[in-house]
Amino acid sequence: MSAALRPLLRRRETLLVVLLALFVALGSALSPYFFDAQNFSDLADDLMEKAIMALPLALIIIAGEIDLSVESMLGLSSALLGLSFGLGLPLWAGIPLVLLVGALGGLLNGLLVTWARLPSLVVTLGTLALYRGLAYVVLGPRAVSHWPAAFNAFGFGDVPGTLVPWPLLVFAALAIVFAFVLHRTWIGRQLYATGKSQEAARFAGVRVARLKTMLFVLSGVLAALAGVILTARLASARADNGQGFVLDVVTAVLLGGVNIFGGEGTIAGVVLAVFVIGVLRNALTLADVAPDAQSTAVGALLIVSVAGPNVVGRIRAAWRNREVWT
Amino acid sequence: MTGAPARALAVAARLRELGILVALGLVVLAVTLLSPSFLHLDNLGQVLLSVSLVAIAAAGQTIVVLTRNVDLSVGSMVGLVAFVTGDLLKQHALGVPEAVLAGCVLGLGLGAVNGAIVTIGRVPAIVATLGTLNVYRGLDFFVAGGKEVSAYDLPRAYLGIATSAVAGIPVLIVAAAVIAAAVAFVLRSTRPGRALYAIGSNPAAADAVGIPSQRLVFAAFAASGLLCGVAGVLWGSRFGTVNAFAASGLELEVIAAVVVGGVNIFGGSGTVFGAMLGALLLGTIDNALTLLRLSQFWLQAIDGVVILLAVGADATIRGSLQRALRARSGRR
Numbered sequence: 001m002s003a004a005l006r007p008l009l010r011r012r013e014t015l016l017v018v019l020l021a022l023f024v025a026l027g028s029a030l031s032p033y034f035f036d037a038q039n040f041s042d043l044a045d046d047l048m049e050k051a052i053m054a055l056p057l058a059l060i061i062i063a064g065e066i067d068l069s070v071e072s073m074l075g076l077s078s079a080l081l082g083l084s085f086g087l088g089l090p091l092w093a094g095i096p097l098v099l100l101v102g103a104l105g106g107l108l109n110g111l112l113v114t115w116a117r118l119p120s121l122v123v124t125l126g127t128l129a130l131y132r133g134l135a136y137v138v139l140g141p142r143a144v145s146h147w148p149a150a151f152n153a154f155g156f157g158d159v160p161g162t163l164v165p166w167p168l169l170v171f172a173a174l175a176i177v178f179a180f181v182l183h184r185t186w187i188g189r190q191l192y193a194t195g196k197s198q199e200a201a202r203f204a205g206v207r208v209a210r211l212k213t214m215l216f217v218l219s220g221v222l223a224a225l226a227g228v229i230l231t232a233r234l235a236s237a238r239a240d241n242g243q244g245f246v247l248d249v250v251t252a253v254l255l256g257g258v259n260i261f262g263g264e265g266t267i268a269g270v271v272l273a274v275f276v277i278g279v280l281r282n283a284l285t286l287a288d289v290a291p292d293a294q295s296t297a298v299g300a301l302l303i304v305s306v307a308g309p310n311v312v313g314r315i316r317a318a319w320r321n322r323e324v325w326t
Numbered sequence: 327m328t329g330a331p332a333r334a335l336a337v338a339a340r341l342r343e344l345g346i347l348v349a350l351g352l353v354v355l356a357v358t359l360l361s362p363s364f365l366h367l368d369n370l371g372q373v374l375l376s377v378s379l380v381a382i383a384a385a386g387q388t389i390v391v392l393t394r395n396v397d398l399s400v401g402s403m404v405g406l407v408a409f410v411t412g413d414l415l416k417q418h419a420l421g422v423p424e425a426v427l428a429g430c431v432l433g434l435g436l437g438a439v440n441g442a443i444v445t446i447g448r449v450p451a452i453v454a455t456l457g458t459l460n461v462y463r464g465l466d467f468f469v470a471g472g473k474e475v476s477a478y479d480l481p482r483a484y485l486g487i488a489t490s491a492v493a494g495i496p497v498l499i500v501a502a503a504v505i506a507a508a509v510a511f512v513l514r515s516t517r518p519g520r521a522l523y524a525i526g527s528n529p530a531a532a533d534a535v536g537i538p539s540q541r542l543v544f545a546a547f548a549a550s551g552l553l554c555g556v557a558g559v560l561w562g563s564r565f566g567t568v569n570a571f572a573a574s575g576l577e578l579e580v581i582a583a584v585v586v587g588g589v590n591i592f593g594g595s596g597t598v599f600g601a602m603l604g605a606l607l608l609g610t611i612d613n614a615l616t617l618l619r620l621s622q623f624w625l626q627a628i629d630g631v632v633i634l635l636a637v638g639a640d641a642t643i644r645g646s647l648q649r650a651l652r653a654r655s656g657r658r
Contacts, residue, residue, distance in 0.1 A: 119591055132626050133630055134627050306447070
């Protein structure tokens with residue numbers, strides 16, 4: 001192996017590309033319907049809400065915090081959009097309204113973490129219950145359907161003349177912005193610094209509290225946006241929309257190589273991981289594996305992706321020690 | 327830590343539990359005023375019955391959280407054990423005592439897998455158990471394959487476990503109380519129990535004094551699995567009908583009980599007694615909503631607020647305690 005290749009092979013992104021290729025091969029072997037442009041278009045469409053929520057979560061985890069409440073904010077956003085539309089509020093007013101509620105929900109998370117100095121794991125576990133509860137309070141067990149044609153077209157349809165779903169376009173634009181901000185600007189450098197050592201970052205002049213609060217607000221807004229998109233895609237606003245999404249979102253971020261203890265990770269890794277999970281689920285769906293049983297594979301993938309390198313490293317270290325002793 | 331600071335910490339811990347007791351008293355008072363039937367013995371029994379399964383799992387969760395870890399997989403462990411136990415009985419593969427034992431052993435095994443992933447695989451607990459939360463639930467779906475076990479399929483001896491009573495007190499409540507007392511004893515009065523607190527409050531120092539941290543963390547996860555196994559066996563007996571969705575979301579109730587009960591999510595402090603009070607407070611609120619004919623839709627929202635209030639109270643108590651200690655050492 002040449003010396004130039006070595007760092008490339010060590011990168012998480014390389015592993016993810018290999019996994020992606022592996023799962024595409026698996027999908028093709030499992031079903032004749034897999035390797036097909038329309039299937040890839042549908043597969044991407046299915047992923048977009050989770051993918052959009054994964055972007056801000058990556059930044060939050062890089063900064064050393066976590067946000068488990070996003071799936072409930074998605075549900076609350078969907079329920080509020082359903083309620084406001086049902087009451088006759090047009091969508092051009094309703095959508096900004098739910099995005100604003102998303103921002104407020106994120107602000108509450110952020111203030112509890114930074115101003116009240118509570119652990120984000122517990123805070124967002126609390127708001128995971130709170131926001132889902134509010135979603136049920138707002139809409140109850142009802143479903144709101146009968147949306148305007150243009151709204152449905154945004155959810156179901158593709159960009160004219162292509163097989164690119166509209167939500168994929170939204171995600172791609174967001175991913176580019178996130179990658180630029182994280183990897184090319186001072187904001188990104190401050191995020192890594194905060195995640196590596198909050199104290200050191202503060203002494204270096206990073207306004208840690210303000211930075212973290214903004215991240216939670218961003219996370220709330222994008223979770224609300226994901227709620228709007230899912231409502232359009234299902235043509236149905238329900239309080240239980242997005243229940244259980246947090247697993248795939250957190251898995252995507254961690255599988256993408258973001259360190260759970262903060263300070264490390266790339267947007268490219270997260271985007272690749274989103275598609276690795278999506279392709280795996282799609283291949284299993286085509287092989288008639290039920291969504292809940294698919295979670296076994298996703299959960300195992302998450303564990304192996306973190307434990308694998310650790311175990312290999314320890315075996316390698318033991319091997320090296322053995323050579324020293326003999 | 328010795329002398330005055332240690333005493334101050336002990337007082338603070340007691341204050342914290344007193345706080346939940348006061349909150350519990352206020353909820354009970356308010357509900358009784360609005361709906362006197364709350365205090366009927368039948369209803370109080372119902373509250374304790376519905377709390378007992380959460381409480382058993384919460385005792386295990388307390389052990390894990392004390393070591394600065396967390397076990398998110400409890401709902402899936404309880405569900406998987408409940409289904410497998412029920413299915414073994416349905417197929418007449420085992421007798422009731424053997425099936426109950428098998429369920430507990432399965433729980434222990436699942437917990438040991440969690441422990442191995444965390445200690446040998448060096449995977450952070452939140453990542454590892456988020457993974458197994460899904461792996462175990464997926465296994466449940468594979469095993470169940472869309473079927474369910476109903477009360478008709480189950481032997482009366484198994485269903486009788488939940489309905490029988492010891493000295494007039496239902497077995498579920500007795501089991502929860504005995505388990506809580508046993509765990510409390512181990513944590514409070516044994517060497518491994520104290521070591522668990524040491525690991526959670528300062529892992530590096532615990533290693534330095536020779537505490538076998540890895541082995542104890544492994545044991546903590548195994549204990550959580552075992553107690554989830556017990557809860558799973560009792561779950562099937564209590565509800566009779568078990569499908570692949572059984573006990574999903576239970577992990578949130580269990581962690582909420584532990585956090586509300588004042589166990590520090592970053593490890594090192596908290597008691598099983600507190601966690602039991604936390605479970606009781608959340609269970610009482612649940613019951614109150616039903617009695618007051620408030621929509622169950624409020625339940626999750628209220629649970630969320632209670633978690634936030636409890637963790638906020640923790641931070642306030644800890645903050646003022648630290649200020650007090652600092653002021654005292656400053657005077658010296």
